[in-house]
Amino acid sequence: MGSDQNSLNVRFCEICAGFLSKNGKDSVPSLTKVLDTIADDLARSGDLRIRMGSENPSIWLSLQQLWDFLAEYPSADADVAELRVLVISVARFTRNIVAGVAVNQQNAFGVEPALRRVLHLYSSWSAFQVTDSFPATRMAVQALSNIVTTNEDLTSRLWSTYLTLPEERAILIRLLGSPDHKIILSLLVLMVNCIHDSTERRSLLTKSRGGARICVTLLDRMVLLYDAEESTDGAKAFDYGYHLFAHLFDGGFAPDLYNSLSVEGEVIAQHQTTLLKLLDSYLQSSQTCPVHCDMCPMLSEIFLSLSSYSQSAIKRAINPINSEPNLDSSIEHLQELDLLLPKSCEALVLATQCIVKISLLSEDQRTMDPSAVELRAIFRDACSTDELLRLLDAFLPRIYFGKPVLNPATDQSIPSSVAGANGFSYLKRDLVRLVGVLCHRDKTFQDRIRVCGGIPVIMNMCVVDERNPYLREHAILALRNLLDSNKENQDEVNSIQPSGYWDEAGMLREKVGATLR
Template structure:
């Protein structure tokens, strides 16, 4: 097999024998020969080039093999011999085309056959997920398809445009993302990341098209399941590649398009949008430079207002229109519990963290380069649909949260009927509210830093007493007191009016050892 002419001749001969007999008895000899050739091809790029270009041409025989497999009766898809044959032919194809543009071009003619096989095996494995016989053929075909197009811009574009414009039920990417085999999922995500790498057009198609949205929804579901995978496992590697795929979309500024495509009519926040915000938050926290995407900032500002407005309305319904002081220590039950409030607040924490990170990065960049865009201004100057400004929205929400949520003081919760009267509704679950006060207070501190206009707005809307009231220990909000002190420092910085406001505020109560606010005798409550 070392002689090139004899290698091509041998390949054509064994293919002709198999296609002539088409029986199970001829499968072992074909697979043994293909596996031997595939091993040699993997080691020798020059051999790949010569085998793909010399006579007799191997391509007609290879096309016939793939066509035979693509038209194999689906009723016999669970035949182990068929799976073994697919693995051998796919491995041969994968190794033959690796890094050789001409071979890739010739092999791409078999893409419809490969797609049909993937469609067959993804359907079969969906019903037989406990049987791993379908995994090796599916995985190897995906790897072959990946090698056929990788580094070949023309073929990648043709493949991506084809797959994202197919009828939804025929999109094998969606079906394969549901594969229970992490190795198959990893191979698929490698292919997808390679497809959108350095291509604005292909990223746009993924973020904006209907099929692209379905792909992203399916991938987000898988990433939730893969999040706790053991380090260095195939599942963990698949999660990393999924994250890289979304990071490419974030880099390209496609967050608003993708977020909107994940929306569900009638819902303030969809589960997949929350998962996307988690990925965006992770992406931003790992960034060393500020992503200059104004559209993303406007999107985050809109998300914040929408979630804040919903949370304010839900809390008002819970504590009642006349309730303006904390419920701590009272026997008053909540009037109406909103089942969506915890999830809304969870998403609100993520949106706030994203905004704070962008603001900090932008301020740092603006300090070193005054010509840079100050993205903080987008958040500072935005208003909600009802005309509420950012500062006013944050302060009002903090005021309501202080009346609605108990503080946890050194492991002891301040009594609050919303969460301490055997209320079994999911809305009473405090886990969805973790870190909310802390991040909102931090948001105030970041926005008003060296900004007298915003400092004044916070004072005018009554925000200084609210921030002062956050200078407490709350185990649900780690470092709440520290962030509140820093926010208060930024509010008073070079602002005489705010300092006078603080000096005029006299303590009207004190916190006892149980973390309950007690009124001082003779004090006037503000």
């Protein structure tokens, strides 16, 4: 068997030397035939990979020369069929010879610069227009992945290099722009493997300038992959992208990543909103609590910032002259609608849902372990919702059985451009739900809601609103939690007498002679 192995190494070295000496595309078929045959054998036998990588004559110099030839091909172009075939064969051989063999990975790592140049060629805009080039790109990415996977030293060296490349040479960003979902999937497998169980490499991805650019590109890609059909390569690529961000969340890097995505002068950047969507999904699927402690200050800050911005924008829309809320404003006063308000409210919904989930997880954790950290307390100072709810109730009409509820002061509905704007859905419902969660068995927060006049606001949410499914149910639960073991709040509710009635259109009409509170 040893002599057979020696013959295999000799054959490989001879065929490579013959090809390189001729330096012509006419000898490509004979070279690729040998490489493909050996690659098939390597894929089936781990022992063969070890022996071929360690015995003489050594194959590594010949392999290096092949990659150098590909990287310096005289007429390098992704549209050259012979070059594409050769890239596939050499990359496939490289992928298989290094799989799971640390010594082979170490020996093969020397081809990385040449392999990177090949990937640079195949990640150009012109290459992405040639669909026949996609198999070569995929195989090259898989070869690169196998060279470093499970090898900590090589993975760290590769990751550090790729995250500090100049923008025009940033291979990961270029490859993320590929229209081929299989290429994206292969690349994300490599990236997930690189950051797995490594605090240092995750930190580099979330805090470095190059890492932030990669994350921005990946978040854009995630948006495009979201609607991919189940079980397709696009759906698998989305799952791997999600797992990559889940690794970052697990490691406590959500705040660093959120800050790195900020845009100066904007209350919320689109990529930050996308990140909040992934974070919300991550939390909804989570059953553990301690790992989320470091997210609480970030979410509190996001909630406070977005809430303050939204309140200010709504006040300007309701009364643009002095920015003081006028809850009975006519439609003509809606003159200064902030175009960023829907985006702010969309992100506010996501932040609120994250806060609610962490609060519930915290409460469950404390039920099992009373010594566990009370995470709800971190949110209480930031999450003042009564004023925002009051403004939203004036600004946005309730949708009652498909019809907007009329403004009682004008008998007119809010314009459809406002009533149907994206970004406002679920906002009132989730804010009410947040109040219900934070005031549960917490007299301090219950009293705070009463003192700031929030109880009538919550009572006014006990209505049907198609823009806010289950708003009434959440409001009733919040009211129940506000009254639980709190006599002052109970007296407050008892003192509120009905001042109106609901007509057939779902509009609350004022009773004659009633006193409004």
